[in-house]
Amino acid sequence: MFKLILKFQDTVLEEYEFQTTPVTIGRRDDNDIVIDNMAVSGHHAVIEEEEPNYYVLVDLESLNGTFINERKITRERVFDGDSIIIGKHTMEFIDLRPESERPVREENDEAKKKGRKFRDTVILDTEAQQELLAKQAAERGEQAEQFPKPKKVNFYGSITILSGGTPEIIELAKRVTTLGKSGDSDIKCSGLLIGKTAALINKRPTGFFLAYAEGLKKPEVNGESVTTQVQLHDGDEIVIGGTRMTFNMTEEVVEPAS
C-alpha cells in the first residue's frame, strides 16, 4: 500500500493511493496515473512489487527518462520519501505500510564498494574509471594525437525486390536478415526447391554478407551460385528461386568524438 503525490513546480495536483500493483504512469488514458504533458511518454513507467517486500519503479523505455532522487533509472527499488521525476512532474512516494514492514535503502552500498581488494584482474566503478582515463589522457598530452582513432563506418543496406514477390524496398536494419519460403522470413522468396530459410544476410563491422542456409536450390549473387557466403557489394543482383532482387549499400564514415 502506497501513496503518490503528483506535483508540478511544487503545486500539488493530485494524490493517489494504491493497494495493489502494477501501477502504470503515462500520458495515455489507459494508465493508472495519467499525466497529460508532452514530456511524458504514452506508457512511461510502472511500479511493481519485488520479493520479499520491495516496490520497484521501472522505466518503460520512455523518451525523457524516469528519475529517482534526481538519478536516471531503468529499474530501481523505490522507498518511502523518494522523489520520482517523470517529464516535468514530480511525485513523492509514500510507503503506507507500518514502519516495521517497509524496507529501507542500503545507504552504505557505495561506501562498502570502496573497501574491496583484488589479486589481479581489477574492476573499476564508473567514476574511478572516468578519472583514470582522464588522467591517462592528460599524461599523454599531445602524444595522444599520434594514434589515429579507429574510424567507425556505418553501413546502410537495403534489398529491392524486382520480381517474384511484392515489389518493395526492405531496409537491412537487423544484424541477421532471413530470406526464404517460411512465413517467418524477413524477406519472402518463392520457388519450389528453395529452403524455408534459403539464405541469411549478416551485417558485420566490415559490411554485409550473404550466406546459404538450406534448400536444394542455392541462392545466386550476380549469376554465381553461393554455397558458403559472399560479401555483398552495392548493386549486386541476388536471385533466390523465382525471386529477383538487388542489394544497395551506402557507407557513412563517423569521425570519432574527441
Place this chain on the structure above:
Amino acid sequence: MIVRMWGKTDVGRHRAINEDCLLVDPELGLILVLDGMGGHRAGEVASRLAMETISSFWRKHAKNRSSAPRTFENYDPSFTYEANLLRQAAYEANRVVIEKSLERDDYVGMGSTVIGMVVTDYTVSMVNVGDSRMYLIRNGTIEQISKDHTLAEDQVERGIMSREEANDSQLKHILSSVIGVDSRVKIHVDELAAMPGDVFFLCTDGLTAVMTDEEILAEVLQNEPGPMLLDRFVDLANERGGPDNTTVAIMAVYEDTAGGAEHGVESGLPEPH
C-alpha cells in the same frame, strides 16, 4: 545444419580453487563461460550465481515468448528476440550478484565476466561482459567476436593508445565492465549467421594470457573439434605455467548430411567442476 558443443574447465597450476564457471546445454543450444573474481571464495560465488541466473532466466523465457519479461532494458529491434533475451538475462545476473555482494563483507566487490552464446536455427547470438572471449574460426581465419571491456581497449577506442601498446599495457587487466558491480553494466551484443564449417571458440583469460589468437587458430585448424582438442588447450595453458583457471568451450557447425532441413544438436558431456 547440425551443431555439436563441448566444454572443459580446469583450475590451473597456481590457484587453489576454480572461480570459472561453465555451462554447455545442447538442449537449449546455450553455452555460458564465466570468470569470477573477488577475495576468499567470492569469485566462485559470483560466477556461479551469474551462471545460474542467466540459465534459469533463459529456460523460463526462451521457449515461451508470452512469459517474456514485460520490460526489456533497451530492447533493440535490430537484434533477434533471443539476443535481447540473453542481454536481459545478463542484466538480471548483474542485479542478483550486486544484491548478493551486499549480504556479506567477504562478498563486497565480487564480480564475474560472462560470455553467453545461443544458437537458434541459423543464427548465433552472443553477449559478453568483461574480458572472456569468443572467436569465430571460419575459412582458415580467426575473428574475435566478443568485445574486451578493459581500460586498455577503451584507450585504443579513444585513440590514446595503439593496439600494440594495449597488448602490453597493465590496463588490459583492469576491467571496465563486469557483472555484479555497477547497475550501469555495459553489455556487448552481436549476432552472426552460422555456416557449416564454422567453429565458435569461447574461453576465459586463463587461456588468452598464455596463447595468441594465431596460436588458437593453428590448434583449431590442426585438430578435429571435440573433447580432445579442449584437453589440448588446457594442457597447453598448464604447460605454459597455468597461471589462472582456464575454461574453454567449442561449438562446431556441420552440414546435415541426412539432407533434411532439421536442426540438430549433439554434445559431449562437459567436465564436472
